[in-house]
Amino acid sequence: xxxxxxxxxxxxxxxxxxxxxxxxxxxxxxxxxxxxxxxxxxxxxxxxxxxxxxxxxxxxxxxxxxxxxxxxxxxxxxxxxxxxxxxxxxxxxxxxxxxxxxxxxxxxxxxxxxxxxxxxxxxxxxxxxxxxxxxxxxxxxxxxxxxxxxxxxxxxxxxxxxxxxxxxxxxxxxxxxxxxxxxxxxxxxxxxxxxxxxxxxxxxxxxxxxxxxxxxxxxxxxxxxxxxxxxxxxxxxxxxxxxxxxxxxxxxxxxxxxxxxxxxxxxxxxxxxxxxxxxxxxxxxxxxxxxxxxxxxxxxxxxxxxxxxxxxxxxxxxxxxxxxxxxxxxxxxxxxxxxxxxxxxxxxxxxxxxxxxxxxxxxxxxxxxxxxxxxxxxxxxxxxxxxxxxxxxxxxxxxxxxxxxxxxxxxxxxxxxxxxxxxxxxxxxxxxxxxxxxxxxxxxxxxxxxxxxxxxxxxxxxxxxxxxxxxxxxxxxxxxxxxxxxxxxxxxxxxxxxxxxxxxxxxxxxxxxxxxxxxxxxxxxxxxxxxxxxxxxxxxxxxxxxxxxxxxxxxxxxxxxxxxxxxxxxxxxxxxxxxxxxxxxxxxxxxxxxxxxxxxxxxxxxxxxxxxxxxxxxxx
Numbered sequence: 001x002x003x004x005x006x007x008x009x010x011x012x013x014x015x016x017x018x019x020x021x022x023x024x025x026x027x028x029x030x031x032x033x034x035x036x037x038x039x040x041x042x043x044x045x046x047x048x049x050x051x052x053x054x055x056x057x058x059x060x061x062x063x064x065x066x067x068x069x070x071x072x073x074x075x076x077x078x079x080x081x082x083x084x085x086x087x088x089x090x091x092x093x094x095x096x097x098x099x100x101x102x103x104x105x106x107x108x109x110x111x112x113x114x115x116x117x118x119x120x121x122x123x124x125x126x127x128x129x130x131x132x133x134x135x136x137x138x139x140x141x142x143x144x145x146x147x148x149x150x151x152x153x154x155x156x157x158x159x160x161x162x163x164x165x166x167x168x169x170x171x172x173x174x175x176x177x178x179x180x181x182x183x184x185x186x187x188x189x190x191x192x193x194x195x196x197x198x199x200x201x202x203x204x205x206x207x208x209x210x211x212x213x214x215x216x217x218x219x220x221x222x223x224x225x226x227x228x229x230x231x232x233x234x235x236x237x238x239x240x241x242x243x244x245x246x247x248x249x250x251x252x253x254x255x256x257x258x259x260x261x262x263x264x265x266x267x268x269x270x271x272x273x274x275x276x277x278x279x280x281x282x283x284x285x286x287x288x289x290x291x292x293x294x295x296x297x298x299x300x301x302x303x304x305x306x307x308x309x310x311x312x313x314x315x316x317x318x319x320x321x322x323x324x325x326x327x328x329x330x331x332x333x334x335x336x337x338x339x340x341x342x343x344x345x346x347x348x349x350x351x352x353x354x355x356x357x358x359x360x361x362x363x364x365x366x367x368x369x370x371x372x373x374x375x376x377x378x379x380x381x382x383x384x385x386x387x388x389x390x391x392x393x394x395x396x397x398x399x400x401x402x403x404x405x406x407x408x409x410x411x412x413x414x415x416x417x418x419x420x421x422x423x424x425x426x427x428x429x430x431x432x433x434x435x436x437x438x439x440x441x442x443x444x445x446x447x448x449x450x451x452x453x454x455x456x457x458x459x460x461x462x463x464x465x466x467x468x469x470x471x472x473x474x475x476x477x478x479x480x481x482x483x484x485x486x487x488x489x490x491x492x493x494x495x496x497x498x499x500x501x502x503x504x505x506x507x508x509x510x511x512x513x514x515x516x517x518x519x520x521x522x523x524x525x526x527x528x529x530x531x532x533x534x535x536x537x538x539x540x541x542x543x544x545x546x547x548x549x550x551x552x553x554x555x556x557x558x559x560x561x562x563x564x565x566x567x568x569x570x571x572x573x574x575x576x577x578x579x580x581x582x583x584x585x586x587x588x589x590x591x592x593x594x595x596x597x598x599x600x601x602x603x604x605x606x607x608x609x610x611x612x613x614x615x616x617x618x619x620x
Contacts, residue, residue, distance in 0.1 A: 022047065025071050026064075029097050031600035036061050037215045042187075046151060047072050051178075051210035052187040053157070053202060057217045058334035062189045063090060066153035069187075070127050071099065075150035076120060079129045082156050082168060084108075085288060087129035089310035093572050094127060098602035103129035120144060132170040149184050152177055154205065157188035158327075161200035163373055166192075166331075171204075178206040186210075191217075192331045195400045217330075217399045221337045222345055224391045225411040226384070228481070228523045229348040232320050233264060239318060239346045240270055245296040248316035251323070251332055253356070255279075255302060261320065262300045275301040292569045295560060303328065312339040312571040318346045322353035324360075325377035326384060326398045339575045349385055351442060351484045354378070355500055362496040379488070386488045388417040388521045415524075422482060422520030425474065426491070426511055429482050432467045433492065433502045436460070441500035446471075446479045481523045489518070544580065551583040554618040558611060573607060574598060586615055 022043050026032050035043070039061050045052050046069040056062045070077030081087050087103040094101035102116035102125055119125040121144070154160075160171035177186060188205055190197075202210060227235060236250065250265075252258045255276040265272040273287040291299045292311060299305065303323070317336045323329040329347075337343030361374045384394045390405035390413050397403070407413050432449045447454055448462050451469025462468055471479060483502070486492045491508045495501045510516040544552060556570075556579060563570040574582075578598035587593050590608045594601075599608075 022068055022072055025068055027600070029071065029099065029600050029602070030064070030068075031594070031596070031598050031603065033597060038213050039064055042213050043068055045211050045213075046185055046187050049185050051185055051207050053198070053207060053210045053212045054187060054189040055193055055198065055212070055214040055217075056189070056191060057215065057219055058191045058331075059219060059221075059338045059340060060191075060215050062155075062191065065189065066151060066187050067094065067099075067127060070150055073150035075148045076123075076125050076144065077127045077151045077153060078149055079127055079153045079155060080132050080174065081129050082132065082159055082166075082171075084131075086155075086310060089292070089569070091127075091129060092568055093310065096568060096572050096603070096606075097600060099126055100124050101127040101129070104134060105131055106134075132168070132174055149181060151185045151187060152181060154186065154188040156190060157201045157205070158190040158193045158197050160204045161193075161197045162370060163194075163196050163200055175204050175206055191334060192327045194327065194398060197327075217396055217401055218392065218403065219334060219337065220407075220409065221340055222333060222343050223409045224333070224345050224395070226347045226349065226391065227411070229350040229353075232348045233261075235348050236261075236318055236320065236346075237265075237268055237270070239316070239344075240265075240298065242344070243316050246313075246315040247291065247294075247296060247311065248298055248314055248318070249305070249332075249335060250298060250300045250318045250320060252300060252302060253321035257320065258300050258302055265298060265300065270298055271296060272298040272300055275299055275305040277302065293563065293567075295556070295570060303332070310338075311335075311569065313341070313576045314338065314343070315341075316344045316346065320348060322347075322349045322357055322385070323381065324357060324374065326381045326395065327377065329381055329384075330395060330399075339571075339577050341576055341580075347385075351480050354382055354484065354487060355442075355494060355496075358494055359496040359500070379490070382484075382488050386485055386521065388412065388419055417524075418522040419519050420522060421517065422485075423511070423514070423516075423518045425471070425482055425520070426486060426518040427514075428467065428471050429479065429486060430491065430504060430508050430511060432471070433504055435465050435467045436462055438503045439498070439501050441494075442480065442483050442502060445502060446476050446483075449479055450474075450476055477523075482520060485520050544583065548580075548583045551586070551615070551618040552579055554614055555579045555582055555611065558614040562607060562610065574603070574611075582611060582615065586619060587612070588616075 022040070023035070026035065037056070037060055042052060042054055042065040046066065054062055054065055066077060066079060081090075084103075084105045084107070087105065091101045091103050100119060102119060104113060104116055116125070116128070120128060154174055154177075156166070159166050159168040160174060161167060186205065186207060188201055188207060188210070190201065193201065198212075202208065229235070240248070250261065250272075252261055255278055258274045258276050262272045262274040273290055275284060275287050279287070287299065288305070291297055314336045317333045319329070319332070323332060333345035336345060357378050358375070361371055361378065364371065366374070380398055384391060384398070387394045390403070390407050391410040392407040393403040393405040428449065432445050436445060436448060444456055447457055448465065448468050449471030451472050453463060457463050457468070483492070487494065491505055491511060493503050493505055495503055511518060559570050559573050559579065562573050566573075575598055578596060581596045581598075582593075585596065587596065590604060590612065593599050593604055593608050593612070
C-alpha cells in the first residue's frame with residue numbers, strides 16, 4: 001500500500017483550485033463524466049450544510065455522497081464504519097485516487113496510528129474512518145487540526161435499529177453526535193432499510209430535519225434464482241460452472257458446513273477458501289485478503305463475512321441455506337455486481353431451513369418483541385421463496401417500492417411457475433394435523449397422509465385414523481411443498497418448544513369450511529447452470545465480441561500484475577467496467593483515456609502508459 005505521505009502530492013494544489021465545483025472534482029478525481037441518479041442532489045445538500053439520510057442500494061454510489069463533499073469542504077470528514085475491513089478497503093481506494101485518507105481502529109499498528117494522527121493534526125487528512133465507539137467518546141477533538149470536522153458520515157446506518165438486520169449496540173451511542181457537533185452536517189447512509197428501519201435511523205440519530213433521498217432498490221444487473229433443494233452440492237456446482245475464473249461468495253449457515261463445502265469444491269476443481277467467526281484470526285485475515293487481492297476465488301462463508309465489502313467485481317452470490325430475513329438476503333446478494341455489470345444470485349432452500357430458522361429464533365435470548373419481529377421477517381423471506389410472481393417485484397415491495405413485475409431477469413419470469421387448485425389437498429393436510437392432535441412434526445404427519453406404516457404411526461394408533469393414507473395420490477415431497485406453502489399462507493405454525501409440532505392457525509377454519517380457495521405452486525428444482533448447459537461465458541462478459549473478450553483478458557492480466565506490485569486489490573486499480581470500455585473503445589493516446597469512465601487524472605498518470613502498451617500488444 002502506498003504511504004499516506006506519498007499519495008497527496010503535487011496535484012493537491014490543482015484539486016484545491018477547483019474544490020468549489022463538485023462536477024469538476026468528480027471528473028478529475030474519480031474520472032466519472034456525471035453523477036448517477038440522485039448523487040448530485042445529495043452532495044449539494046451536504047455541501048450546503050444540511051443533514052441527510054441516503055437510502056441507495058449497493059452499487060449506486062453511496063460512498064461518493066460523503067467522499068466528494070469531504071474534498072469540497074474545509075476540515076476533515078469523519079466516517080463511522082462498523083468494520084475494519086471496510087475502512088481499509090475504502091482508504092486504499094481513496095489513496096489510489098490521490099486523496100489523503102486514513103483510519104483509526106483498536107488493533108492497528110502504532111506506526112500507522114501515529115502517521116494518521118500526524119496527518120490529522122496537520123490538516124492534510126480529508127477523510128478519517130473510525131469505529132462508532134471511538135467517535136462517541138469525543139476523544140477525536142484533541143487530535144483534530146485547526147480545520148475541524150467538515151462532516152460526519154454514518155455508514156451502514158441501519159445498524160442503529162433493532163428492527164433492522166445487523167443491529168449493533170455501539171451504534172446507539174451515535175445519537176449524541178448531533179448534540180456534540182450541532183453545526184456539523186451529518187449524513188447517514190444505508191442500502192438495507194425497510195420503512196420502519198428508516199424511521200428508527202432518523203429518530204435515533206436525531207436527524208429530524210434531515211433531507212431524505214431514496215433511490216430505487218432495484219438492482220437490475222442482478223438475476224435472482226431460488227430453487228427447491230434437491231442435491232444442494234450438485235445444484236451449486238452447476239451454477240458455478242458459469243463463473244469460471246470469477247470471484248464470488250457462497251453462504252452457509254454453520255461453520256461445519258462452510259468447511260465441508262470448501263473441501264468439496266476444491267475436490268471438484270473450484271478454487272475455494274473459507275471464512276467464519278471461529279476461524280484462526282491469522283487464517284481468517286489471510287483468506288479475506290486473498291479474496292480481495294485475487295481473481296477467480298470462491299469464498300465460502302457464514303454471515304460473519306461481507307458486511308460492507310468493497311470488492312466491486314463479485315460476479316455471484318449463492319446461498320446453500322435460507323438467510324434470516326429479506327433484508328439479510330438483499331444485503332448479501334447485493335455484494336454481487338457492485339460495478340453494475342451482470343451478476344447472479346442463487347439460493348436453494350427447503351422445509352428444514354424454515355424449521356431450523358424458526359428454532360433459532362425461539363431458542364435465542366432476545367425479548368419476545370424482538371422474536372416477533374424476527375419471525376415476521378423470516379415469514380416475509382419465505383413468502384418471496386414461495387411466490388409465483390416476479391421475485392424482483394416481491395423483494396422491492398418489501399422495501400416499500402412498487403414494481404410492475406415481469407422483470408425478465410429472475411427465474412419466475414424467465415420460466416413462470418405453474419399453479420394448481422390446492423384446496424382439497426390443503427384440507428387433507430390440515431385435517432391430518434388436527435386428527436393427530438397437533439402434536440407432531442411435518443415428517444410424521446406426512447407418513448400418516450401417505451399411509452406409511454412405521455413404529456411411530458402404529459404406536460400412536462394413527463394407522464387407524466380416517467386420514468391415514470388419505471394422501472397417497474401425492475408423494476412425500478409434494479406434501480412437504482404443501483405444508484411449506486401453508487406455513488407461508490399463515491394457515492399453520494410450528495411450535496419449536498414442542499419439538500417442531502405443527503399447529504393450526506385460526507385462519508385454517510375458513511379452508512375447512514371451503515370458504516377460502518387455496519392456489520398452490522408446483523415446485524421445480526432446476527438450477528440455472530442446468531438450464532444454460534454448455535455456456536461457460538460469464539454474464540458480465542457475454543456482451544463482448546470474441547476479439548474484445550481477448551483484449552479484456554489481456555488488460556485483466558495487466559491489472560493483476562499492477563495490483564500485485566502495489567499490494568492493492570485489482571478492482572482498486574480499475575474496475576471491470578473500465579477494462580471493458582478500454583477493450584471496446586481501444587484508445588491510442590493518453591488524453592483519449594480520460595474519456596473512459598473511471599479514469600481520472602491520478603490514475604491516468606500512474607497507469608496510463610502501461611495500459612496503452614498492453615492495448616497495443618493485444619491489438620497487434
